[in-house]
Amino acid sequence: MSKILVIGHRNPDTDTDAIGAAIGLASLEAALGSDVEAVALGRPSLETAFALEHFGLDAPRVIETAAPSDVMLVDHNERQQSVADITDVTVLKVIDHHRIANFETAAPLYVRVEPVGCTCTILTRMYAENGVDIPRAEAGIMLSAIISDTLLFNSPTCTDADRAAAAELAAIAGVDVDEYGDALLRAGTALGDDPASTIIGRDSKSFAMGPKTVRVSQLTTVDSAEVLDRRDEFFAAMTAEKDAAGYDLYLLLITDVIACDSDLLVVGEPVTAVEQALGVTVADGHAFGKGVVSRKKQIVPQLTEVLDV
Amino acid sequence: MSKILVIGHRNPDTDTDAIGAAIGLASLEAALGSDVEAVALGRPSLETAFALEHFGLDAPRVIETAAPSDVMLVDHNERQQSVADITDVTVLKVIDHHRIANFETAAPLYVRVEPVGCTCTILTRMYAENGVDIPRAEAGIMLSAIISDTLLFNSPTCTDADRAAAAELAAIAGVDVDEYGDALLRAGTALGDDPASTIIGRDSKSFAMGPKTVRVSQLTTVDSAEVLDRRDEFFAAMTAEKDAAGYDLYLLLITDVIACDSDLLVVGEPVTAVEQALGVTVADGHAFGKGVVSRKKQIVPQLTEVLDV
Numbered sequence: 001m002s003k004i005l006v007i008g009h010r011n012p013d014t015d016t017d018a019i020g021a022a023i024g025l026a027s028l029e030a031a032l033g034s035d036v037e038a039v040a041l042g043r044p045s046l047e048t049a050f051a052l053e054h055f056g057l058d059a060p061r062v063i064e065t066a067a068p069s070d071v072m073l074v075d076h077n078e079r080q081q082s083v084a085d086i087t088d089v090t091v092l093k094v095i096d097h098h099r100i101a102n103f104e105t106a107a108p109l110y111v112r113v114e115p116v117g118c119t120c121t122i123l124t125r126m127y128a129e130n131g132v133d134i135p136r137a138e139a140g141i142m143l144s145a146i147i148s149d150t151l152l153f154n155s156p157t158c159t160d161a162d163r164a165a166a167a168e169l170a171a172i173a174g175v176d177v178d179e180y181g182d183a184l185l186r187a188g189t190a191l192g193d194d195p196a197s198t199i200i201g202r203d204s205k206s207f208a209m210g211p212k213t214v215r216v217s218q219l220t221t222v223d224s225a226e227v228l229d230r231r232d233e234f235f236a237a238m239t240a241e242k243d244a245a246g247y248d249l250y251l252l253l254i255t256d257v258i259a260c261d262s263d264l265l266v267v268g269e270p271v272t273a274v275e276q277a278l279g280v281t282v283a284d285g286h287a288f289g290k291g292v293v294s295r296k297k298q299i300v301p302q303l304t305e306v307l308d309v
Numbered sequence: 310m311s312k313i314l315v316i317g318h319r320n321p322d323t324d325t326d327a328i329g330a331a332i333g334l335a336s337l338e339a340a341l342g343s344d345v346e347a348v349a350l351g352r353p354s355l356e357t358a359f360a361l362e363h364f365g366l367d368a369p370r371v372i373e374t375a376a377p378s379d380v381m382l383v384d385h386n387e388r389q390q391s392v393a394d395i396t397d398v399t400v401l402k403v404i405d406h407h408r409i410a411n412f413e414t415a416a417p418l419y420v421r422v423e424p425v426g427c428t429c430t431i432l433t434r435m436y437a438e439n440g441v442d443i444p445r446a447e448a449g450i451m452l453s454a455i456i457s458d459t460l461l462f463n464s465p466t467c468t469d470a471d472r473a474a475a476a477e478l479a480a481i482a483g484v485d486v487d488e489y490g491d492a493l494l495r496a497g498t499a500l501g502d503d504p505a506s507t508i509i510g511r512d513s514k515s516f517a518m519g520p521k522t523v524r525v526s527q528l529t530t531v532d533s534a535e536v537l538d539r540r541d542e543f544f545a546a547m548t549a550e551k552d553a554a555g556y557d558l559y560l561l562l563i564t565d566v567i568a569c570d571s572d573l574l575v576v577g578e579p580v581t582a583v584e585q586a587l588g589v590t591v592a593d594g595h596a597f598g599k600g601v602v603s604r605k606k607q608i609v610p611q612l613t614e615v616l617d618v
Contacts, residue, residue: 100409100413101414103412104409104411105408105409106610106617108423109422109424111420112421115418297417301416304415305415308415
């Protein structure tokens, strides 16, 4: 019998939750007697690498396909965000905090989805419900996931449950949340020497919205001007990827983690749907999203509503 | 703001869980401060009516559509099993123990699905997790749902969690599980004076399996011979409904709740898929399913596997 694989979404370099929740659930399942391994669908981001290093954890093994193993999914459920052969394997569990779509099973399974800011918040409860102590390193990476997903509690996706879980995890991990959180978020904002095509791929998700396929990428920064200076490079990379993959519409959120606003770059059509959904004006492919920091809560539902006619 | 409606699946006269879980979740949500109402998509079965009467509960109000209310779904998630306008309303929660299919939301929500025998088993845990005491009548109807879904713990869908929840609920409800369970199951097996077309409609579900639409009805009995004596009447009713609704295949499970086997009547095509999926021989539209009592665990996954090519 193969080990059960615990898998976060594609592009794990989007946030720390994909890898943090995989490590967190795998540790819980192992404590409960299952033969499991946390794996990933890509390399960790600079932010996640910082967190793993800080708590002495190795990056999970990167896989391309899961068969013949059964799988548990964390931080996603939509099949286009999952492992390539997801339709060929048995999904035993899903722990997630996103909408449910493009997900189907042949048999009953265990699903725990809650409208909180981070999968690791749900996992923190599950450890308690099962009477399992969270090891220090796992508490550290799970805390990092909550800080990452909620932008240190500044995102509108953040709930009281996230704050409570983070406080509990910080005590176990032995770190000061604000100090550690600031260092973590700054570690993740470096553009580095990567070309625009690599940078937009770090945190990218595709969504079917009515008849349209929409790609939404997000990058976080402490210096929006630095990113916008390279806007032509980003437009070119977005257009190339849109054409190659057949997306109708491609949005890039450039989120300032200090100001908690986002600049938005748009290529493809219908641009009017973006304006209508978000209440912004797009000029030369650019719009400013006052207070917009969450793709999941402030972009996807609104755009789905407009496009899913 | 309209009350939130807590809704079980169509054909609530299939089992007691659709109505029992709606009452159980509504009572928990009310205790936690939400403005909710348990409703139903049809009249209770003889079995459910027996349980409601026994514990002094009224049958939930029957609704046709839910808008403009938000909804919470219990004991189902597939849209074709839900309220007619399910795609027009916001689903806030799903508590269920079935496979996930044909379910999609625009925004994050709360989902709790576990591979246990009954939704009310999950609800029993949720009361405990939230520190809410279960009132006696609610404990009684939730216990009835577990007895109904697990055929008094004889179904292969029954888990240790179902047995533990039932014991806890029986203590609160103040009944002997075996004695009450036997009375409950017998109350539900009476064919009565209804025509075959009504009887097969009591517990019917439709499933998309690959290119085929399959209808699977189930009735429970303590006297299979009595039902099989009327087989021509059942074949005629099944064929009429298949043709009217455009089903490809129609299966009727006649489940003996004492012997824990099922006779199976089949109309439509492909019959060979039924034989292959269930390992039975269909002769003159009839097969015998040794040990088959669960549509969800012993029919739907196997038939989906064969038809979903």
